[in-house]
Each structure stands twice: as C-alpha cells, then as structure tokens.
Amino acid sequence: MSSEQGSKNLGSYLLVAPTLVVVVVFLVLPLLLVLRVSFLHHVPLGYTNQPTLENYGFVFTNEGVRNTLAFTLETASIVTAVSLLLAYPVAYFLARKVKSFTLKTGFLVFLLIPFWIDFTTRSLAWIPWLGTQGIINDALLAIGAINQPATIFLYSSFAMDLVMVQAYTLFMVAPLFISMSKIDPILYEAAQTLGASRLRTFLHINLRLTLPGMGIGCVFVFLSSLADFATPKLIGGLVTSIGELIKDNVTFINLPNASAISALVVVIALAVLVLTFRLTHVEQIFE
Amino acid sequence: MTHAVEVDGVSKKFGSLAAVNNVSFNIESGEFFCLIGPSGSGKTTTLRLLAGLVQPDSGRILIHGDDYTHVPTFKRPISMVFQTWALFPHLTVFDNVAFGLRMRNAPRQTIQEEVRKTLELVRMSEYANRKPRELSGGQQQRVGIARALVVRPDIILLDEPLGNLDFKLQLQLQEELSQMHRQLRITFVYVTHDQRQAMALGERVCVMNNGNIEQLDETAKVYSKPSNVFVARFVGESNIVEGSVKSSGGGKNTVETVLGSFVFDGGSFQREQRVWLFWRPENTLIASESASGDYAFEGVVSAIETSGQVTQYVVDVGGIPIRAVKTGLPDPEIGEKAKVSVGVKRDQILLLDTPSVSETGQVERAVLGA
Structure with missing residues (x-):
C-alpha cells in the first residue's frame, strides 16, 4: 500500500472517530467490566478480586436462571416468528403491488405513526384495550361470547407477546420492504419462462432474494424482544424476563451473578446474530 | 404441417393505447423470425404475448396447432432471452443455466451433463462457478442464451438480446446466434429495433408500427421490395x-x-x-x-x-x-x-x-x- 493510500484510509477512519470513542467508552469498556466481574468471587454486598468460575456454575445449574432464560428466548422466538409472518405480506404489498410512489411513501409514513409516541406509553396504551374492564372484554360480554371478563388478555405472556409484536413488527417490515424493492421484477418473468410456476417463482426468487432482509429483520426483532425489560413488567404480569432476573441480582447486590447472566445473554445474542446472518446470506446485501 | 406459432387476430390494449392491433401471422418451425419496428410499435408486446407474460384482449395464440392463449407462461414450450440478461444474481453461472432443468425436475445426472454441454456451446465452461456480477455484459448474455437453450424449447424468444452490448460484441454474438440456430434448428423469434441485426439474422422479417404489421416477408424482399414508405424508410x-x-x-x-x-x-x-x-x-x-x-x-x-x-x-x-x-x-x-x-x-x-x-x-x- 502506498503512503498516499495509507493517509486516505486514516482520513476515513477520522470520520468515524467520534462514534468510535463513544462506542469504546460507553459500550466496549462497560462490557469488559461486566465480563471481568462475572469471574470474581461474590461476598455479601460486593465481590473480592479473587478469580472464580462459581458464578457460571450457578448460572448453568440454577433452575430459575435456566427457566427464565428459556422463557425469554421462547418469547423472542414467538415474537420474531409472528412479526415475520405479519410483515412479509405487508412488505410484499408495499414493494410489489403499490405502484404509485406517493402511495408507497404514504403507506410507509402511516406505518411510522405509532413511533411518534414513546415506546412505554405505547405499551401502556394497550391496557384500556386488554384489561378486565377493557374494550375487548366489554365487547365480548356485550355480544354474549363470554359470561365474565377474561383475564388472559392482560398481565399474561399472551399480552406480552402481542404488545411486543406490535412494537417490533416495523423493524421487520423495513428491511423486508427494502430487499423486496431491490429485486428486478424481470427475474420473476425469467423464472416463469424457464418453467417455474407461481409458487416456485415465489420460493426460488422472491423468498430467496429477500432472505437477507428477513435475516436483518429477524435479528432486529429477536434482539429487541430479548432485551425488552419494560413490556414484561408492564403487560406481562407475573412473568419474569431475563432482564428482570439480572436486575434482581443487581438489587441484591450480587454483581458477579448479574454479570455472568449478562455475559451469557450477550454470547447468546451474538450467536443468534452470526448464525442468522450466515443462514440468510446477509453478505449478499453488499453485492 | 402445422405452424410453430400461429397468431390469430390478437389485440392488446394498454389503457387506451392499442399496443397490438388485430395482428395475425404464422411462424414456421425452425425458422429465424425477426420482429422489428420502432419503439412503441408493438414488437415487444407481441413477443411477450407469445411468452404468456401478457394476456391478449382478443384473438388466439396457437403453438404447434394447440391453443395456448390462456396457458400460463411456465407451461409453454418456450424460453426467453432478455435485453437486460435477467440472470439470477444469487446463483452461479452453472445454477442459472440449471434453473430451467431443475424446474422440470430433471435428474441430477442429466442436469450436470446438459449444463456442461450448453456452457460449452456458448463458450462459458470456465466460468461455471462465477456469479453473474463477476461477468462482463457479453458473458452475462452468453449465460442468458445458454439458460434459454438448455431446456430445449420448441421456440426461443429473444427480446433485444444484443441491445445492451457494444457494437463489436453485437457482431460477434450475432454470428454465434446464427451458428447456434443453424446447428440446433429451434424456432427463433427475435425482437430488435435494429434493422441491421434483422437483416443479418432473420430468414423472415415482420415490420411492425403502431401495433400493426407493415410488412411480413423474406428478409431480402423486405429490403428490396418494401410494401410502403414506412418500411422503405425503416429498413435500411x-x-x-x-x-x-x-x-x-x-x-x-x-x-x-x-x-x-x-x-x-x-x-x-x-x-x-x-x-x-x-x-x-x-x-x-x-x-x-x-x-x-x-x-x-x-x-x-x-x-x-x-x-x-x-x-x-x-x-x-x-x-x-x-x-x-x-x-x-x-x-x-x-x-x-x-x-x-x-x-x-x-x-x-x-x-x-x-x-x-x-x-x-x-x-x-x-x-x-x-
């Protein structure tokens, strides 16, 4: 590499330098700190500098941790799957069926309207709908479908899944819409002239070429659900999320345990991210 | 002896515009048939009608005597070469060419053999594992041609296949297409706005204008005996x-x-x-x-x-x-x-x-x- 090229590269690194400083100071360093603490010996109200694996021993053997983690992963999976099923037709409609540019923009703005309200408020807005004296129960009682208010609609894992799906589906629609818009429609015609039925054209061309968009959307939704602390607390009732569990450990000043659980969650998140990106050929976005 | 293609009183309107206006003609088996005309003349719509990518408002399209007017594209004995190549970006050259055979559920062995032979025919064997974006325009169109040939269609439809290539490459691929046609004797239906390509390739030429056929004749005759002023001006x-x-x-x-x-x-x-x-x-x-x-x-x-x-x-x-x-x-x-x-x-x-x-x-x- 010539020195001129070298200085050019340096120049482009300077562009990201401010962001890089923020990321290192507020993300990388704290994560390293968490990682360090996860290997330290817990004592009441604190920890010593004595290295140990006992926190991970606890994390891997404790049934409460395992169940909570499984529940949170299950929730994230359900929310991701439902979001994908809901978002795909929406993205397909927007990208392929709506021809007018104005109408397309209009629909996208429409999808963004809920985001003008903050996330927690949006979750709370579900309560008047789902509660025992909520609109849904009132309606069902009025038409005689039920005799007494159903409690399943609020403070349940169903309610939590529902609210999360509503909150995160747009993160699925956006990348799907973009990857679907990028497909040259002539490819569908090419497939058909080569003997592909509508279904096979959809599978081999549409579905295949939107895989990267699906991958990014799934990762967005999955990780957002995994990290969601407020929704389980506000809407989920008695459920315990992994975030809640970490918070409890912090409250009881067991930072080594909290750190070990956190580290495990970070590793799982990274694994999901890498695996999903691999499986869905996300690298093809850059081609 | 039935015709390879019989277009019988076919019309197609887009909005109020008559893209194809009550057109009838036949294409013979094994012939190199050119559809030419200025843009908006209806030649591409006619080709797309043959492919089933566009549905006619009225009229019939027969292929080897059978009515294909309402048969979906994927069931027609045709394949198509596109001006913009339309290669599948996620598939290698090999898989692009194999696509049609896979859609026909051909056995693995056949696919291997046929794709290899066809890539040889278009001189792209050494690029089998490349992705389309790693190829030049001329190479991409060679793959496009191979992909259409490998399924052994009765009729191969070519929509301005050389339109996006530079002149030298046009001449070269023109020569190769002509050779392939002589060798394979498949019916070629070739759309172009470039009358020189039609002169060089076509056995018969159909000159279209405003959705009508101005003249359909042997290539030499269209050149030497144009039937009206439009044809005289458009061809040569x-x-x-x-x-x-x-x-x-x-x-x-x-x-x-x-x-x-x-x-x-x-x-x-x-x-x-x-x-x-x-x-x-x-x-x-x-x-x-x-x-x-x-x-x-x-x-x-x-x-x-x-x-x-x-x-x-x-x-x-x-x-x-x-x-x-x-x-x-x-x-x-x-x-x-x-x-x-x-x-x-x-x-x-x-x-x-x-x-x-x-x-x-x-x-x-x-x-x-x-």
Whole structure:
C-alpha cells in the first residue's frame, strides 16, 4: 500500500472517530467490566478480586436462571416468528403491488405513526384495550361470547407477546420492504419462462432474494424482544424476563451473578446474530 | 404441417393505447423470425404475448396447432432471452443455466451433463462457478442464451438480446446466434429495433408500427421490395421522392415530381394520386458530371460519411436529399460542396402508393417528415 493510500484510509477512519470513542467508552469498556466481574468471587454486598468460575456454575445449574432464560428466548422466538409472518405480506404489498410512489411513501409514513409516541406509553396504551374492564372484554360480554371478563388478555405472556409484536413488527417490515424493492421484477418473468410456476417463482426468487432482509429483520426483532425489560413488567404480569432476573441480582447486590447472566445473554445474542446472518446470506446485501 | 406459432387476430390494449392491433401471422418451425419496428410499435408486446407474460384482449395464440392463449407462461414450450440478461444474481453461472432443468425436475445426472454441454456451446465452461456480477455484459448474455437453450424449447424468444452490448460484441454474438440456430434448428423469434441485426439474422422479417404489421416477408424482399414508405424508410437507407400521377393508362404511368417526370410500366393508378418513388442509395449512380442511368439530376454534395469500407454521399437536388453509396474511401473528385450529377436506372425505382398500414394522417407526416 502506498503512503498516499495509507493517509486516505486514516482520513476515513477520522470520520468515524467520534462514534468510535463513544462506542469504546460507553459500550466496549462497560462490557469488559461486566465480563471481568462475572469471574470474581461474590461476598455479601460486593465481590473480592479473587478469580472464580462459581458464578457460571450457578448460572448453568440454577433452575430459575435456566427457566427464565428459556422463557425469554421462547418469547423472542414467538415474537420474531409472528412479526415475520405479519410483515412479509405487508412488505410484499408495499414493494410489489403499490405502484404509485406517493402511495408507497404514504403507506410507509402511516406505518411510522405509532413511533411518534414513546415506546412505554405505547405499551401502556394497550391496557384500556386488554384489561378486565377493557374494550375487548366489554365487547365480548356485550355480544354474549363470554359470561365474565377474561383475564388472559392482560398481565399474561399472551399480552406480552402481542404488545411486543406490535412494537417490533416495523423493524421487520423495513428491511423486508427494502430487499423486496431491490429485486428486478424481470427475474420473476425469467423464472416463469424457464418453467417455474407461481409458487416456485415465489420460493426460488422472491423468498430467496429477500432472505437477507428477513435475516436483518429477524435479528432486529429477536434482539429487541430479548432485551425488552419494560413490556414484561408492564403487560406481562407475573412473568419474569431475563432482564428482570439480572436486575434482581443487581438489587441484591450480587454483581458477579448479574454479570455472568449478562455475559451469557450477550454470547447468546451474538450467536443468534452470526448464525442468522450466515443462514440468510446477509453478505449478499453488499453485492 | 402445422405452424410453430400461429397468431390469430390478437389485440392488446394498454389503457387506451392499442399496443397490438388485430395482428395475425404464422411462424414456421425452425425458422429465424425477426420482429422489428420502432419503439412503441408493438414488437415487444407481441413477443411477450407469445411468452404468456401478457394476456391478449382478443384473438388466439396457437403453438404447434394447440391453443395456448390462456396457458400460463411456465407451461409453454418456450424460453426467453432478455435485453437486460435477467440472470439470477444469487446463483452461479452453472445454477442459472440449471434453473430451467431443475424446474422440470430433471435428474441430477442429466442436469450436470446438459449444463456442461450448453456452457460449452456458448463458450462459458470456465466460468461455471462465477456469479453473474463477476461477468462482463457479453458473458452475462452468453449465460442468458445458454439458460434459454438448455431446456430445449420448441421456440426461443429473444427480446433485444444484443441491445445492451457494444457494437463489436453485437457482431460477434450475432454470428454465434446464427451458428447456434443453424446447428440446433429451434424456432427463433427475435425482437430488435435494429434493422441491421434483422437483416443479418432473420430468414423472415415482420415490420411492425403502431401495433400493426407493415410488412411480413423474406428478409431480402423486405429490403428490396418494401410494401410502403414506412418500411422503405425503416429498413435500411433510402431515397424517397414524393410525386403525383399525371397520367395512367395503356400500361404506362407518368409521375410528376420536383425532380421532373418519371415514366413507369405496369400498374394502374388514379390521376393525381399521391405516390412515392423509392430506390436504395447503392443504386444511385454518382459522378462529377453527367451520371449514367435513365434519369440524372444535377446537385451539390451536402454531406459525406465514410466507414472506410463504404462511403455515403448526400446530394442536395433542388432541396431533396439524394443518397448515394459507393464502396471504398471518398472519391477525391467528389468533395463537399462539389457540383455532381446523380442518376438512377428506371428498373431500380419502386413506385410506392401507401405511406404506411397505420394510415392516420399523423403517422404519414411523421414518416415523411423524417
């Protein structure tokens, strides 16, 4: 590499330098700190500098941790799957069926309207709908479908899944819409002239070429659900999320345990991210 | 013997625009059939109708005698080559070519064998594992052609396949397509706006304009005996002189033009009927003085254009541009602004009596104003 090229590269690194400083100071360093603490010996109200694996021993053997983690992963999976099923037709409609540019923009703005309200408020807005004296129960009682208010609609894992799906589906629609818009429609015609039925054209061309968009959307939704602390607390009732569990450990000043659980969650998140990106050929976005 | 394709009174409107207007023609088995015309003439729509990518408003499309009008694209015995290649970006060259065979559920062994043979035919064997984006335009179109050939269609539809390639590459692929056709004897239906490609490739040419067929004939005939002014102008270079019939009768017609009067044998015309004299530039005789030919006119050279191989002179004769083509470099005796004489033999002149099939006044003016 010539020195001129070298200085050019340096120049482009300077562009990201401010962001890089923020990321290192507020993300990388704290994560390293968490990682360090996860290997330290817990004592009441604190920890010593004595290295140990006992926190991970606890994390891997404790049934409460395992169940909570499984529940949170299950929730994230359900929310991701439902979001994908809901978002795909929406993205397909927007990208392929709506021809007018104005109408397309209009629909996208429409999808963004809920985001003008903050996330927690949006979750709370579900309560008047789902509660025992909520609109849904009132309606069902009025038409005689039920005799007494159903409690399943609020403070349940169903309610939590529902609210999360509503909150995160747009993160699925956006990348799907973009990857679907990028497909040259002539490819569908090419497939058909080569003997592909509508279904096979959809599978081999549409579905295949939107895989990267699906991958990014799934990762967005999955990780957002995994990290969601407020929704389980506000809407989920008695459920315990992994975030809640970490918070409890912090409250009881067991930072080594909290750190070990956190580290495990970070590793799982990274694994999901890498695996999903691999499986869905996300690298093809850059081609 | 049934025709490979029978288009029977097919019409297609897009909104209020008649893209294809009650068109009927046949394509014979194994022939190289060219559809040409300016953009918006309906040639691409006609091809897409054959492919089933567009549904006709009325009329029938028969393939080998069977009605395919409402059969979906994927069940038709056709395949298609696109102007923009339309290769699947996520598949390798091999998988692109294999796509059609896989859709036909061909066994693995067959796919391997057929794809290998076809890639050899288009000389792309060594690129089998590349992705389309790693190929040049010419290479991508070779893959496009291979992908359409490998499924052994009865009819291969080509939509301006060389339109996005540079001239040298066009000539080369043109030659290769011609060879493949001779070798495989599949029916080729080839759409182009470039009449030179049609001349080089087509056994028969169908000239379209405004959704109508202006002429359908053997390639040489379309060139030498255009049926109207539109075809004469669209296919190749031409000299066209408007005139009107002064007298007709006894097998002799006299046509009055700004270049003087011309006498023709045969045919019968009405007095004052508008007609057009037509001849090809290569039939114009040009000399620095008194050119030979049955008719000769004095004029001034207004433009000279040469490819080295041939030279075209445009001679202004009383406001009418007359084109003459001679082989070789420009004649040093005939420079720009030089006074020259141009001539033409009587039997090289064709008398045309219609401007075009689409006989609206605008079209006429558009054609003649060109």
